[in-house]
Amino acid sequence: MKELIAKANILMETLPWIKRFYGKTIVIKYGGNAMVEEHLKKGFARDIIMMKYIGMNPVVVHGGGPQIGKVLEAMHIESQFIQGMRVTDSETMDVVEMVLGGKVNKEIVTNINLHGGNAVGITGKDGGLLKARKLEMTAINPDTLTPEIIDIGMVGEVESVDPSIIQGLKENNFIPVIAPIGGGLNGETFNINADLVAGKIAGALKAEKLILLTDIEGVKDKQGKLISTIDVQRVPDLINNGTISGGMIPKVNCCVEAIDAGVAKTHIIDGRMEHACLLEMFTDKGIGTAVARYKK
Ligand SMILES: Nc1ncnc2c1ncn2[C@@H]1O[C@H](COP(=O)(O)OP(=O)(O)O)[C@@H](O)[C@H]1O
Ligand SMILES: CC(=O)N[C@@H](CCC(=O)OP(=O)(O)O)C(=O)O
Numbered sequence: 134m135k136e137l138i139a140k141a142n143i144l145m146e147t148l149p150w151i152k153r154f155y156g157k158t159i160v161i162k163y164g165g166n167a168m169v170e171e172h173l174k175k176g177f178a179r180d181i182i183m184m185k186y187i188g189m190n191p192v193v194v195h196g197g198g199p200q201i202g203k204v205l206e207a208m209h210i211e212s213q214f215i216q217g218m219r220v221t222d223s224e225t226m227d228v229v230e231m232v233l234g235g236k237v238n239k240e241i242v243t244n245i246n247l248h249g250g251n252a253v254g255i256t257g258k259d260g261g262l263l264k265a266r267k268l269e270m271t272a273i274n275p276d277t278l279t280p281e282i283i284d285i286g287m288v289g290e291v292e293s294v295d296p297s298i299i300q301g302l303k304e305n306n307f308i309p310v311i312a313p314i315g316g317g318l319n320g321e322t323f324n325i326n327a328d329l330v331a332g333k334i335a336g337a338l339k340a341e342k343l344i345l346l347t348d349i350e351g352v353k354d355k356q357g358k359l360i361s362t363i364d365v366q367r368v369p370d371l372i373n374n375g376t377i378s379g380g381m382i383p384k385v386n387c388c389v390e391a392i393d394a395g396v397a398k399t400h401i402i403d404g405r406m407e408h409a410c411l412l413e414m415f416t417d418k419g420i421g422t423a424v425a426r427y428k429k
Pocket of ligand 1: 164165166167196198346347348349351352353354376377378379380381382
């Protein structure tokens with residue numbers, strides 16, 4: 134009997150959070166590095182279904198960098214990254230579209246549906262969700278030490294988001310699972326970093342939360358200690374003083390952009406932890422790093 138009451142108490146602890154997030158949109162970016170082990174993939178699918186059944190509107194945006202890398206390697210095509218972006222020629226673009234829009238997207242959809250959810254997989258091309266343009270990248274020329282534009286192929290940036298298709302899916306109780314591929318004005322296909330897509334979609338939906346699942350506990354300080362909250366105003370300093378580097382830079386920047394676009398709170402959490410999403414949503418302290426506007 135005592136055990137049953139303890140269980141009921143644990144369930145009741147989640148009540149304030151369920152009330153708070155009822156009817157709200159939560160955008161979850163599911164990174165390629167976070168989708169490795171079978172039990173984690175199942176746990177993720179079940180967390181998403183749980184959110185849906187208790188009245189939230191989860192929207193999944195996924196990556197798949199390592200999965201693209203594996204296929205390119207098997208095809209003996211070399212991957213090159215500049216400022217965290219994969220240089221994407223037309224052959225690479227075909228592989229990216231095939232892997233992200235095909236295998237990775239459908240695996241997530243299958244897992245969610247297998248565990249009792251109702252997911253629909255789309256890319257940013259479907260329903261005109263993401264209008265993209267070629268990303269103009271600048272880099273310092275080491276000889277002249279002046280900035281110049283470099284061509285990294287079919288890498289895109291989001292020009293605009295039309296969330297109609299997401300609204301339509303929500304009205305019919307489907308869970309959208311979105312691959313980060315966008316269509317250009319002239320029918321081009323663009324490969325877009327999944328963090329950037331998640332940030333833009335969260336902003337366009339005015340989501341309550343943007344959760345970025347990654348392969349580390351959260352943002353760490355120079356001593357390697359987890360920073361549990363970051364005010365958006367502190368972000369430029371943390372980047373300029375080298376605390377935040379590499380793949381974490383686009384992540385925190387997209388959190389800042391999402392907050393500026395009206396998202397209430399953003400989180401960078403460890404996707405290698407079982408039930409990471411639920412722990413973030415339904416516990417007092419949450420896990421990982423929250424990036425938000427704390428000071429006025
Ligand atoms: N201050 C920091 N705190 C945590 N991770 C950091 C920090 N600065 C750089 N990183 C790096 O950023 C990585 C996460 O970015 P990335 O590998 O692109 O993730 P994903 O594949 O999930 O998109 C971490 O594994 C870590 O190596
Ligand atoms: C332009 C660019 O780099 N696109 C990424 C898209 C996938 C992605 O972002 O996957 P993760 O979230 O798993 O890193 C790529 O080609 O790898």
